[in-house]
Amino acid sequence: MKNISNTVSKKPWVAWVLFIATLIFVFLLGLFTYTIIENRAEGQFAYVTTTDIDPMDPRAEAWGRFFPRQFNTYAQMADTTFRSKYLGSQRRDLLDENPNMVILFAGYAFSRDYNLARGHYYSVQDVQETLRTGAPMNPEDGPMPATCWTCKSPDVIRLMDEMGTSEFYASTLAEVGHEIHNPINCASCHNAEDMSLKIALPALAETFERMGRDINNVSHQEMRSLTCAQCHVEYYFGEDNYLIFPWDEGMRAEDIAYYFDQREFADWIHPLSRAPMIKAQHPDYEIFTTGIHYQRGVSCADCHMPYTTEGGMKFTDHKIQSPLNNISAACQTCHRQSEAELIRNVYERQDMVHDLKMKLERVLVKSHLEAEFAWNQGATEDQMRDALHLIRHAQWNWDYAAASHGGAFHAPLEMVRTLGNGLDMAHDARRKITAVLLELGYTDDVSLPDVSTKQKAQEYIGIDLEQLQAEKDRFLEEIVPQWLQTSLERQQRWDEQKRDPDHTGSYLQ
């Protein structure tokens, strides 16, 4: 056999033929591989007729029929066994673990009952069961407006479409109780026709509009966080309980406090200190945007809904949970460190934030009790004004940080900054109260009540837990089964009814 380099040196065109033949072969091979991959991807969607899904259908099973992998991982949220050092999906009584909060929330529903969130799968049940929503035996009974349901169920999307958004917000929680059945699911985040991501609830889009931004004009990666920002944000109820995100002055604690101060807004008047308080909700998105992961373009879904594979098929894991239960998919796609090292990194940040949070909490509890003491000594509104203003803001800073359960990892520096400012204000508040007591001629030590357990603290502020629980049990036994019955009948009619050809997505009763 002749040496190939000999041939080539004699007949250079042979090299060209070989070269071009190789090119064609590689091209065909590439085409072939591409077709295999494409067919495989199509395999997943081959039997998918997404047009069959009504965009207002609030049932996860109805959507899940077409997307079994996403549905199956979604359904895994039923499991609530995971627990990390501070978080996880177990229902835990946070007031029992931390009785300071009973005093901080005195006069507000959170002093009755405050559990750690179990997850999306339980969003409706948890609202029905918490003592915070009371025991509304009649539709017109309070204490809560329908607005509370907004981030708990895709039935809300359907109801807003039927009733109108303002009318929905203006109802009571109990009036629409029989309409709310399905926990957060597919319709909360997806368009039915192509399963692209969707902002399904109005508040976020309205906020963007006020800020001169268009929610339809954001990148795909942004959407992977903004779908979460429909709910995981700070909010308040405006006129007629209309849901508003107070971002007009900015998203940091002090920007939002300024927004509320301008409107002289208070969620409640604290019964011990008489300070006009603001309750923070869960500014997860706001705090996340100040952290390094957001700044490097990482989205909520990257850690809480990482890609996973099944039978060689890549898809999005819909079990939304603590990423510490899934480090390999949630973190090790980007970080090469060991699982133990990454967990250590998370706990180290959480420990430091927790430590500062507890310091602020203890000073705040004292400031409420000392303010109460000062009132009892005959202090006047004028004398107390500055101290109460400081208590309002110190507790707002505490709550803004505390209510964002993931913040200590998402943006530890911002958390420490916010809590540090709060600690400064809380100490100032105590100094002002001491000055008031001196003006009143009181120079002894202030003896504070023992509020060191949940029971003692609740007794001190006059909560009768047994009675609240008895009322709640009656509500759960008598009212909730009626709601369930109505919902199940309505859901059955979904498949039976013929849809209007000019269908706008409305669900016709």
Ligand code: HEC
């Ligand atoms: C429609 C509103 C809504 C949307 C959209 C939403 N959440 Fe939630 N989320 C909630 C509510 C309400 C809870 C608390 C539910 C409960 O425990 O009863 C919750 C709980 C959680 C929890 C706590 C679960 C646990 O194990 O303790 C995590 C984590 C979470 N959400 C992440 C996300 C992420 C990430 C996104 C976006 C991909 C998202 N959520 C989108 C409303 C929402």
Ligand code: HEC
């Ligand atoms: C809290 C928001 C949220 C909920 C609820 C949700 N998804 Fe998703 N879904 C996402 C995100 C985020 C992605 C990733 C999309 C992307 O990056 O394009 C996704 C992707 C998908 C995809 C595209 C393929 C894939 O796996 O990436 C399908 C199909 C899908 N989801 C189906 C469902 C179904 C079915 C349900 C209900 C059982 C559901 N989703 C509930 C947020 C959600």
Ligand code: HEC
């Ligand atoms: C999509 C990629 C991506 C994922 C997923 C991801 N990270 Fe990161 N992480 C980054 C980038 C980028 C940085 C910034 C580092 C830099 O730019 O040098 C970072 C920074 C960090 C830091 C340092 C932050 C600080 O406070 O200084 C820690 C700790 C960390 N990540 C832990 C985690 C953990 C734990 C997870 C999973 C829950 C995770 N990361 C998931 C990309 C990622």
Ligand code: HEC
């Ligand atoms: C870089 C990874 C990463 C990103 C991105 C991320 N998170 Fe987290 N998140 C975590 C980790 C880690 C925890 C702490 C979990 C623990 O301690 O068990 C956490 C905790 C949470 C919790 C509390 C979970 C619980 O078990 O109670 C919520 C809610 C949450 N994140 C929502 C979000 C939202 C909303 C976004 C986007 C705005 C987001 N996260 C972005 C990693 C991430």
